[in-house]
Amino acid sequence: xxxxxxxxxxxxxxxxxxxxxxxxxxxxxxLMFMVKPLLQSLYMSFCEVELAxxxxxxxxxxxxxxxxxxxxxxxxxxxxxxxxxQMMINSVAIMVFSFFVSLILNQEFKxxxxxxxxFFLPVILSSGIVLGLDTNNSLMDTIQVSVQxxxxxxxxxxxxxSILRTAGIGVRAFEKVFExxxxxxxxxxxxxxxxxIFLSGLQTISSSMYEAADIEGCTAxxxxxxxxxxxxxxxxxxxxIYTIIDYCMRDTNQVIExxxxxxxxxxxxxxxxxxxxxxFVIMIAFVGITSLLISKGxxxxx
Amino acid sequence: MTKTKxxxxxxxxxxxxxxxxxxxxxxxxKYAVSIARFILLFGMCFLILQPILNKISVSFMTLDDIYNPxxxxxxxxxxTEHYKLAYQLxxxxxxxxxxxxxxxxxxxxxxTVTTLVGYGFARFxxxxxxxxxxxxxxxxxxxxxxxxxxxHLHFRYFxxxxxxxxxxxxxxxxRGSVLPYYLMSLGCMGLKNGLYIYMIRQFFRNIxxxxxxxxxxxxxxxxxxxxxxMLPDAKPILTxxxxxxxxxxxxxxxxxxxxxxxxxxxxxxxxxxVDTLGxxxxxxxGIKSTVPPAYGNAILATGTLMFIMPLIILYLFAQRGFVExxxxxxxxx
Numbered sequence: 001x002x003x004x005x006x007x008x009x010x011x012x013x014x015x016x017x018x019x020x021x022x023x024x025x026x027x028x029x030x031l032m033f034m035v036k037p038l039l040q041s042l043y044m045s046f047c048e049v050e051l052a053x054x055x056x057x058x059x060x061x062x063x064x065x066x067x068x069x070x071x072x073x074x075x076x077x078x079x080x081x082x083x084x085x086q087m088m089i090n091s092v093a094i095m096v097f098s099f100f101v102s103l104i105l106n107q108e109f110k111x112x113x114x115x116x117x118x119f120f121l122p123v124i125l126s127s128g129i130v131l132g133l134d135t136n137n138s139l140m141d142t143i144q145v146s147v148q149x150x151x152x153x154x155x156x157x158x159x160x161x162s163i164l165r166t167a168g169i170g171v172r173a174f175e176k177v178f179e180x181x182x183x184x185x186x187x188x189x190x191x192x193x194x195x196x197i198f199l200s201g202l203q204t205i206s207s208s209m210y211e212a213a214d215i216e217g218c219t220a221x222x223x224x225x226x227x228x229x230x231x232x233x234x235x236x237x238x239x240x241i242y243t244i245i246d247y248c249m250r251d252t253n254q255v256i257e258x259x260x261x262x263x264x265x266x267x268x269x270x271x272x273x274x275x276x277x278x279x280f281v282i283m284i285a286f287v288g289i290t291s292l293l294i295s296k297g298x299x300x301x302x
Numbered sequence: 303m304t305k306t307k308x309x310x311x312x313x314x315x316x317x318x319x320x321x322x323x324x325x326x327x328x329x330x331x332k333y334a335v336s337i338a339r340f341i342l343l344f345g346m347c348f349l350i351l352q353p354i355l356n357k358i359s360v361s362f363m364t365l366d367d368i369y370n371p372x373x374x375x376x377x378x379x380x381x382t383e384h385y386k387l388a389y390q391l392x393x394x395x396x397x398x399x400x401x402x403x404x405x406x407x408x409x410x411x412x413x414t415v416t417t418l419v420g421y422g423f424a425r426f427x428x429x430x431x432x433x434x435x436x437x438x439x440x441x442x443x444x445x446x447x448x449x450x451x452x453x454h455l456h457f458r459y460f461x462x463x464x465x466x467x468x469x470x471x472x473x474x475x476x477r478g479s480v481l482p483y484y485l486m487s488l489g490c491m492g493l494k495n496g497l498y499i500y501m502i503r504q505f506f507r508n509i510x511x512x513x514x515x516x517x518x519x520x521x522x523x524x525x526x527x528x529x530x531x532m533l534p535d536a537k538p539i540l541t542x543x544x545x546x547x548x549x550x551x552x553x554x555x556x557x558x559x560x561x562x563x564x565x566x567x568x569x570x571x572x573x574x575x576v577d578t579l580g581x582x583x584x585x586x587x588g589i590k591s592t593v594p595p596a597y598g599n600a601i602l603a604t605g606t607l608m609f610i611m612p613l614i615i616l617y618l619f620a621q622r623g624f625v626e627x628x629x630x631x632x633x634x635x
Binding site for chain 1: 336339342343346347349350351353354415418419421422423425426427428429431434437438440441442443444445446447448449450452453454455456485486488489490491499524549553554555569572573606609610613614617
């Protein structure tokens with residue numbers, strides 16, 4: 001009996017060692033390329049970084065850089081607040097959009113494969129650099145202004161907007177809605193991965209559940225709320241986190257642009273570090289709080 | 303054939319009458335739903351495809367056509383001039399080969415390493431497993447911009463434990479070379495590698511334990527189990543991760559800017575295409591002039607098309623397996 005236990009312990013130990021060997025690349029990489037730079041950049045944000053030939057010095061300054069980022073810099077506060085609000089609106093819109101699209105794409109109809117292929121195309125095409133190309137260069141900016149001026153009178157949403165405005169119903173709330181509708185293209189091309197994740201969740205729900213509900217007299221609307229929603233609620237959490245992270249890492253993000261400018265053009269490494277840490281902490285706090293709230297509503301079926 | 307149809311039709315009304323109009327209502331509802339769905343999906347597909355179609359039509363237009371307000375989609379004088387110019391300005395041949403080689407090798411390295419790590423997390427129990435997996439989540443969460451500054455300096459004054467400095471009195475400048483990025487990929491710290499680890503782990507977790515035990519009983523060691531039993535099963539998820547890695551590397555601007563500064567890459571050349579066009583025009587005309595917006599736009603559209611063409615071809619070939627494997631493998635939390 002004892003011998004057997006020993007043997008088991010040996011096997012477990014062997015497995016533990018094998019496990020560590022398998023994940024060793026991650027551990028090494030994590031320590032070398034993540035922990036060290038992270039700590040260094042945290043330290044750097046409290047310092048004045050002086051570049052010299054062949055080396056660099058860091059002079060401790062305390063929270064001077066943070067104070068400057070908030071009080072001294074002209075744009076930083078405004079950009080952070082703007083991006084934050086924009087991120088919230090966009091993320092909610094992306095969640096709603098991808099949820100409904102995945103509901104539709106999960107149904108049986110002719111040409112489903114084709115439609116799916118089109119919807120996942122943005123995952124491939126609008127990543128990285130291609131995304132910023134249309135808006136990100138000075139040339140397009142000048143065209144865009146004139147195009148928008150020319151188009152503002154003729155668009156359907158514009159006409160609808162002016163009608164609803166004069167009617168005077170909840171003007172502020174409507175403005176946000178219109179903003180979202182105007183950005184429907186951005187939202188559609190940003191929600192490829194989210195649709196895939198929702199679809200994978202939808203496909204794990206067994207159809208017998210719907211059949212049972214149907215026989216009991218459940219309408220489709222009811223089974224959406226009573227079956228579909230709880231069953232894929234964990235996907236909401238995953239998607240929410242992914243959406244926010246994805247939004248933060250865009251090249252078009254203005255705060256990121258600001259940090260890059262400070263770093264590369266002004267060569268102020270300390271200030272750039274401080275700015276990115278401020279942004280990072282705000283985002284992590286936001287992700288943490290919201291996912292805690294969402295995870296309370298998540299239902300696990302096991 | 304027609305007879306049965308007529309019979310069916312008559313029986314439809316018959317059945318409808320018997321069900322007190324319920325069948326008719328249900329059928330109408332069904333058709334209404336599919337028409338609404340068609341309109342909705344058609345609109346959204348058009349929304350996604352429209353910019354690409356627009357770019358295609360603009361890329362064939364001559365300058366006259368672009369400025370002609372009566373021409374919207376089909377050019378009057380189709381031309382391939384833009385393609386030739388964009389080919390030349392983007393240094394296409396060189397950049398294409400460079401991009402291809404770098405994206406392929408990086409994707410292979412990244413997927414190999416992340417597969418090992420994902421497998422380790424999925425199938426083994428070891429102390430501090432939760433902690434290390436939390437670290438993986440952290441890698442997904444931390445935007446690379448946060449550490450980019452420090453990485454910048456890290457590779458500018460690169461040294462392994464101060465050994466090189468001890469020998470030659472100077473640190474190695476690895477900025478602008480390809481090496482740092484390969485090193486980072488080997489350490490799972492490349493572009494979105496945390497996500498691949500997560501996806502691959504989810505896949506391996508779903509494989510029943512009995513399979514592994516049977517292999518163990520039959521005398522298969524840990525490594526053999528991994529190579530002979532687990533890997534062949536994981537082909538679909540590995541293919542989609544590989545595609546992701548390849549495509550995201552191909553379009554990546556951030557890491558390329560940071561590490562691959564002096565390699566001629568398609569993504570970087572596309573990014574600066576309009577500026578290159580400006581200098582080119584200046585050289586040809588001999589005077590300093592601004593690029594006409596519409597012309598710049600046409601060239602940029604052409605360049606973008608040439609940039610995404612390989613990806614579209616790849617996607618067309620791999621599309622079915624890609625989408626199906628992703629949605630059926632079940633990325634579960």
